[in-house]
Amino acid sequence: MNDNELITAVRESVTGVHMTIPEEQIVRRSRTIRARRRIPAAAGTLAVAAGAALAVTALVPSGHQPGHPVSARLAAWTVARQASGDIDITINQLQNPAGLQSTLRADGLPVNVSFSGAPLSTSCQPYDTSRDVLGAVVQLSSSSGSASFVVDPSALPSGTGVSIYDNPGGGVPPSSPSAQGTGSPPPAGITGPVSFGLVYASQQCTG
Amino acid sequence: MDNQRLDFAEFYRTSRDECLRTVLVSVGDQDTAQELVAEAFARACASWRTVGRHPAPAAWVVRTALNANISRWRRRRREVSMRDPGVAADLPTISAASASPVDPRIMAALMRLPARQRQVVALRLILDLDTNRTAEMLGITPNTVMAHMGRALAALRGDLMPERQKESPS
Numbered sequence: 001m002n003d004n005e006l007i008t009a010v011r012e013s014v015t016g017v018h019m020t021i022p023e024e025q026i027v028r029r030s031r032t033i034r035a036r037r038r039i040p041a042a043a044g045t046l047a048v049a050a051g052a053a054l055a056v057t058a059l060v061p062s063g064h065q066p067g068h069p070v071s072a073r074l075a076a077w078t079v080a081r082q083a084s085g086d087i088d089i090t091i092n093q094l095q096n097p098a099g100l101q102s103t104l105r106a107d108g109l110p111v112n113v114s115f116s117g118a119p120l121s122t123s124c125q126p127y128d129t130s131r132d133v134l135g136a137v138v139q140l141s142s143s144s145g146s147a148s149f150v151v152d153p154s155a156l157p158s159g160t161g162v163s164i165y166d167n168p169g170g171g172v173p174p175s176s177p178s179a180q181g182t183g184s185p186p187p188a189g190i191t192g193p194v195s196f197g198l199v200y201a202s203q204q205c206t207g
Numbered sequence: 208m209d210n211q212r213l214d215f216a217e218f219y220r221t222s223r224d225e226c227l228r229t230v231l232v233s234v235g236d237q238d239t240a241q242e243l244v245a246e247a248f249a250r251a252c253a254s255w256r257t258v259g260r261h262p263a264p265a266a267w268v269v270r271t272a273l274n275a276n277i278s279r280w281r282r283r284r285r286e287v288s289m290r291d292p293g294v295a296a297d298l299p300t301i302s303a304a305s306a307s308p309v310d311p312r313i314m315a316a317l318m319r320l321p322a323r324q325r326q327v328v329a330l331r332l333i334l335d336l337d338t339n340r341t342a343e344m345l346g347i348t349p350n351t352v353m354a355h356m357g358r359a360l361a362a363l364r365g366d367l368m369p370e371r372q373k374e375s376p377s
Contacts, residue, residue, distance in 0.1 A: 006364055007360075009367070012310070013313035014228040014232065016308030017227060019224055021245045030250070030251075030252035030253040033250060
């Protein structure tokens, strides 16, 4: 018996062996494993729910009529942290950027939020990166006037945070006079009703 | 079903059998191997964002399953007297009662190999890893992998040689 025949015989000796456990069972087990790792995320989810409730309250006019169902009005935005660590964000109205910013920061995301063309703080510096890197951080989808994102904080390059803005000129600014180099253009943002970009993280910019 | 889940589902569908066969050759018992591989795949699914980017996710699963087997043997050390705890994890648990769709003669020959040779055979021949990747997984040099492979093939050839060929005229 030469080596090739022997190798073939060894390989063929186990070809009748098959995994009989269905994929659903594997996925169920993986959820248990993730749940054990992500206990703090449950607390984050509760905090996020409170933030969403605050957003709804802020939309209600002070003179609203009793009995007018608050639930009939959409929240300006909702945020939900998943057990995997991803953060689901849905923006229905460009309102209460401060509330959205504080809610996301409470979930551990370094972020700066500005709506309605408000200029970004000069303490925020754009972080040049490729669309591939940005795409790994944020996945965007838009439907019926809402913008939905899934943010993966673990995919952020070290030392960076996220800038959320409602038009390219209103968020991440072009290179500031203090920037090094040749004045690079703002990073390519993911555009839709709102846009995303990356900025250098700092206490003043991203909290 | 999101893309991550679809991606893992495809990986599981295409890799589960070769991972099971690889671990089976290492541990010798199909039920044990299936249990270890299932847990390893569940851990892969739980960390798919990272594992999915590994250059050889199937190798990650096999390594995780074999490490889990080491943990099992370490927990059982108090119950079973082991000559050398360092190789205890690699002792095959041959289960004569389980009906296994494997060639019993070849499986018995594989189980007679020293643990390290058996692991090299499993990774090189069943999982089809190259010498360098096998060396990296086992924490040995590529030359050592080749040496183990050569000795394993020689031992298997001697073990599996048909009886009539052993009675060659002098």
